[in-house]
Amino acid sequence: MKFVLSGNLxxxxxxxxxxxxxxxxxxxxxxxxxxxxxxxKPVLLDGDGKFRRIHRLFVNGDQVMVDELSAPRGAGxxxxxxxxxxxx
Amino acid sequence: MPPEGNLxxxxxxxxxxxxxxxxxxxxxxxxxxxxxxxxxxxxSPGAFERDRGGTPFSxxxxxxxxxxxxxxxxxxxxxxxxxxxxRDWGLVLHELCYQCTDTAFPMLLAYCGTVTKLLWETxxxxxxxxYVRPMASGECFGGFAWSEGNDPFSFTTTLKRDGAGWVLDGxxxxxxxxxxxxxxxxxxxxxxxxxxxxxxxxxxxRGVEIAPYNAxxxxxxxxxxxxxxxxxxxxxxxxxxxxxxxxxQRFLNERRLEMCCWALGRMxxxxxxxTMDLSTRIRFRLPLIxxxxxxxxxxxMYVGLETSRIVIAHALERxxxxxxxxxxxxxxxxxxxxxxxxxxxxxxxxQDVAGGYAVFEQAxxxxxxxxxxxxxxxxxxxxxxAVDLGGLAAAEVQRKAKKxxxxx
Numbered sequence: 001m002k003f004v005l006s007g008n009l010x011x012x013x014x015x016x017x018x019x020x021x022x023x024x025x026x027x028x029x030x031x032x033x034x035x036x037x038x039x040x041k042p043v044l045l046d047g048d049g050k051f052r053r054i055h056r057l058f059v060n061g062d063q064v065m066v067d068e069l070s071a072p073r074g075a076g077x078x079x080x081x082x083x084x085x086x087x088x
Numbered sequence: 089m090p091p092e093g094n095l096x097x098x099x100x101x102x103x104x105x106x107x108x109x110x111x112x113x114x115x116x117x118x119x120x121x122x123x124x125x126x127x128x129x130x131x132s133p134g135a136f137e138r139d140r141g142g143t144p145f146s147x148x149x150x151x152x153x154x155x156x157x158x159x160x161x162x163x164x165x166x167x168x169x170x171x172x173x174x175r176d177w178g179l180v181l182h183e184l185c186y187q188c189t190d191t192a193f194p195m196l197l198a199y200c201g202t203v204t205k206l207l208w209e210t211x212x213x214x215x216x217x218x219y220v221r222p223m224a225s226g227e228c229f230g231g232f233a234w235s236e237g238n239d240p241f242s243f244t245t246t247l248k249r250d251g252a253g254w255v256l257d258g259x260x261x262x263x264x265x266x267x268x269x270x271x272x273x274x275x276x277x278x279x280x281x282x283x284x285x286x287x288x289x290x291x292x293x294r295g296v297e298i299a300p301y302n303a304x305x306x307x308x309x310x311x312x313x314x315x316x317x318x319x320x321x322x323x324x325x326x327x328x329x330x331x332x333x334x335x336x337q338r339f340l341n342e343r344r345l346e347m348c349c350w351a352l353g354r355m356x357x358x359x360x361x362x363t364m365d366l367s368t369r370i371r372f373r374l375p376l377i378x379x380x381x382x383x384x385x386x387x388x389m390y391v392g393l394e395t396s397r398i399v400i401a402h403a404l405e406r407x408x409x410x411x412x413x414x415x416x417x418x419x420x421x422x423x424x425x426x427x428x429x430x431x432x433x434x435x436x437x438x439q440d441v442a443g444g445y446a447v448f449e450q451a452x453x454x455x456x457x458x459x460x461x462x463x464x465x466x467x468x469x470x471x472x473x474a475v476d477l478g479g480l481a482a483a484e485v486q487r488k489a490k491k492x493x494x495x496x
């Protein structure tokens with residue numbers, strides 16, 4: 001699958017906008033993405049290794065909820081991660 | 089052939105007034121009946137001096153607000169609250185700000201009220217007994233210790249394991265009601281996981297040092313810094329172990345909506361004040377309001393006021409229908425961006441049309457303009473929100489374009 005990053009997330013991927021990952025599920029893909037781009041790990045995953053609820057995931061243009069992360073995914077899937085974090 | 093009959097039919101009901109509250113007349117009357125005397129006799133009289141001295145509200149005044157039910161408005165009666173809904177709360181905040189002359193008062197109620205509600209949502213009996221009940225009655229006040237001046241991944245306030253408990257070090261600044269708060273929800277980097285953990289820190293905890301940190305406006309809220317030096321916290325003080333980042337957005341999202349409700353009350357009172365002022369001030373033998381450029385300025389201020397009222401009313405209805413995402417709700421962010429921009433524009437227009445009277449401290453604008461100017465920086469600056477909205481909107485446009493024309 002191909003992860004597409006944008007906005008503030010680019011700073012944590014050394015400004016790499018697209019990252020290709022070989023993984024059978026989104027959950028595995030996110031773990032491997034964080035191994036490949038370690039700076040992304042604390043941004044995308046919480047201390048328990050779960051995907052942070054503040055981010056949104058889209059697979060081939062459709063939003064995916066956190067309970068769908070373990071569904072099988074194809075090699076050609078494009079995964080977009082978008083985020084919005086405001087301060088106090 | 090023209091249609092038969094009169095094309096200009098009479099309206100089915102009398103035309104609505106141009107200047108309206110967020111709620112119905114009976115709702116407004118209820119607010120006036122329940123809180124009017126308290127506002128005019130207790131809150132408004134000391135507003136000028138509190139602002140000048142940077143003096144926070146007295147606990148006595150806040151306790152009285154608690155006895156009136158203003159600190160636990162949306163938590164259920166079984167924990168000492170009023171059990172009212174969002175629509176009612178939005179209206180109350182709006183009317184309180186419209187009717188009293190201290191903008192920080194509804195701000196503080198909304199801010200503390202959100203902390204109370206978040207603690208109630210934990211359903212933990214210990215937290216409800218220790219904090220929620222006294223907060224709902226105005227005997228205890230909560231705060232939100234988030235800001236450090238850096239993004240959340242660069243926070244330096246840290247939490248380390250210490251046996252069964254934790255040790256907290258760092259500094260949070262500013263905390264909107266830091267001089268008043270008895271307990272603050274504090275977001276600290278967990279030294280073991282690097283994640284944000286949310287803990288409750290009390291004013292009396294050993295190692296907590298509080299210092300006033302006054303701002304240009306909203307000064308009676310009691311802005312302060314809280315410094316933590318080896319503050320020991322028991323395990324019961326942990327509110328959210330992991331993903332405090334997302335949890336914080338829950339607070340900020342709610343704060344945006346509340347802020348718009350009370351800001352609209354101040355916008356309305358300022359609009360009425362400046363319009364009356366322009367009606368009595370004479371330039372070249374005419375009241376200023378008779379000049380078309382001034383009428384246009386008033387009209388533009390009114391457009392900002394009324395569009396803000398409409399979008400807030402729409403947001404409150406959405407929430408009543410449970411159609412929102414409390415973690416990050418784009419329509420609520422749009423709401424804040426729009427209403428606060430209108431509030432800032434109103435301030436600029438008042439300065440244009442009132443001239444020196446907009447800046448004299450004895451005139452009715454200067455303090456309120458400073459208060460409203462603070463809103464840009466609360467719960468995400470307008471620029472930050474624009475970046476987030478722009479990024480999300482661009483990503484959506486790209487997704488839709490790709491779906492329409494898949495790769496060949």
